[in-house]
Amino acid sequence: MLSTRSTQVVKATLPVIGAAIGDITPVFYQRMFAAHPELERDLFNRGNQAQGDQQSALAGAIAAYATLLVAEDGRDPLDVLARIAHKHASLGITEDQYPIVHEHLFAAIVEVLGDAVTPEVASAWDEVYWHMARALVTIENGLYAETGVADGDVWRTLVLRRRLQESPDTVSFVLGTPDGSTLPEAQPGQYVSVQVALPDGARQIRQIRQIRQIRQIRQYSLTHAHGVSEWGISVKAVPESRAEDGAVVPAGEVSNFLHHNLFEGDEIRVSAPFGELVLQDSETPLVLISAGIGITPIIGILHYLVGTGSTREVLVLHADRSPARHAHRQELKELVEALPAGTLHRWYEDLGVRPTRGALRVGRVDIGTVAIPVEAKIYLCGPLPFMESVHRSLIEQHIAEADIRYEVFGPDKWLASA
Structure with missing residues (x-):
């Protein structure tokens, strides 16, 4: 945990830092890439940089971690790091890269906030950064060890x-x-x-x-x-x-x-394979919800269930633009049919001349028309607006937040609020 004094300073300055973090992260990336162009060229997603997605995700992660770190109760701050650590491990990130981030992040903080960054404030937020960095390094080194590779050699x-x-x-x-x-x-x-x-x-x-x-x-x-x-x-x-x-x-x-x-x-x-959206083996009902290319981890989970002879109750909901644009359409149908307790519902924006019948519908996923099994574990993947909409519907149906897990393709801009 943070020292008592740093905790007090971070609590007092969190509103200011949090409000400015969206301005700080673009400056940070500009500084770091100017000093280390090889990182932008060979490591970071240039598309996400151009759209600002990476900056938004970093800002959300820092703000969420600092908030949980100084909270008197609530979620463990480590909860927000698992997804980041798996992403870092899949890139081969190593401990020696964290000082580079530290140098340019704190230079950006000073550039944006100026005299507001007193030595006391700088020291407190320095402690936050290294608390977060050490936690990430520990998780990432553990992932490398579990995978059986040297640190970063993935x-x-x-x-x-x-x-x-x-x-x-x-x-x-x-x-x-x-x-x-x-x-x-x-x-x-x-x-x-x-x-x-x-x-x-x-x-x-x-x-x-x-x-x-x-x-x-x-x-x-x-x-x-x-x-x-x-x-x-x-x-x-x-x-x-x-x-x-x-x-x-x-x-x-x-x-x-x-x-x-x-x-x-x-x-x-x-x-090597990484990712913390991993199916937990149990006998509890399972709900798999996807849209578009978000079907890919769902297909992986279904292959595992069929291959291991699972008898779990499995409810699969998928949305797509049309049957013609639905990747893995027939494979999805066959996998669900191979499960003794599998049920498939599909929604399409455009069904063409095909009639709507039973579990084949026009429109968007409507959670209210489907009976979610009691105590079900829910896995969610698709475009961010889709996931936000489905997530709201699940919460309205009194599904526990802890029972909903999700995968984001690209920077996790949902991190701060999910």
Whole structure:
């Protein structure tokens, strides 16, 4: 815990720091990337940086952690770190990188808040940072040990065995080792990081055209990995688009690169499996709710349940734009049918000429039309607005917050409020 004096100072300054943290984090990233351009080039998601998602997620994490750290009761502050630690481990983050973050974060705090950052305030928030950093390092080193790798040494080269078109914009990639040896067994619901070398512009040197490359890393849920020598991931192509406010949402660099360039026999760098949205083995009822490409961890969980002969009551709810755009549509149906106590409900924005019948409906997921089993454990994955809407509906039905778990693709902007 923090020292008594630092706790008092953090409590007193939390409203000011919390209000300014959204201004501090962009300055922090600008400073850090100026000093260490290799981090922006080879580690951080450039799309999330451009949209401000990473900045928002970091601000939320710091504010949430500091708030819980000085609270007299409530959630353990470590509760907000598990998701971050798994993400860090999937990137191969190591302890020696935390001083770099500290240096530029505190320089940004001083730049934004100026004279308000007295030595006493700086000392107290320094204590918060290192409390959080040490906790993350401990969790991450534990994850490396559990995975059986040296700290940060999470990468391996795999070969694409099969490529399958799941929908017009989604492709499945089945990966294996070059020599056919066994892959580490992943827990249902986990993901892997995929690292690719992207062309980053060109320059002319002595009449020779040289293409500069950057490494970019993204996480993809494992659609199957239990007791097999192959891992499956599904990747949705992401075209450039515009948000409701008119802002340009950049195209998915890595997802589009994989669609256009990864074919059978090609090699790809992939991390060990990580992720804390892991299915807990029990006999309690299970509710799996997804939308769009959020179906991928759900498919992984269902493969595990079918493969282990589970007799749990399993209720699956999925929403998509149309049956044609529903990745893993038939596979989802077959997996649920293979479960003795499995039930599937689907909603589509556009059913075409297909009639609505039974568990096939038009519109958005309506939790009020489905009987949620008593004491069910609920797993949720999909676009953030979808999850926020479903989460509200579940709480209105008096589902305990502790029974709802979720996965976010990208920076967890929901962290501070979930």
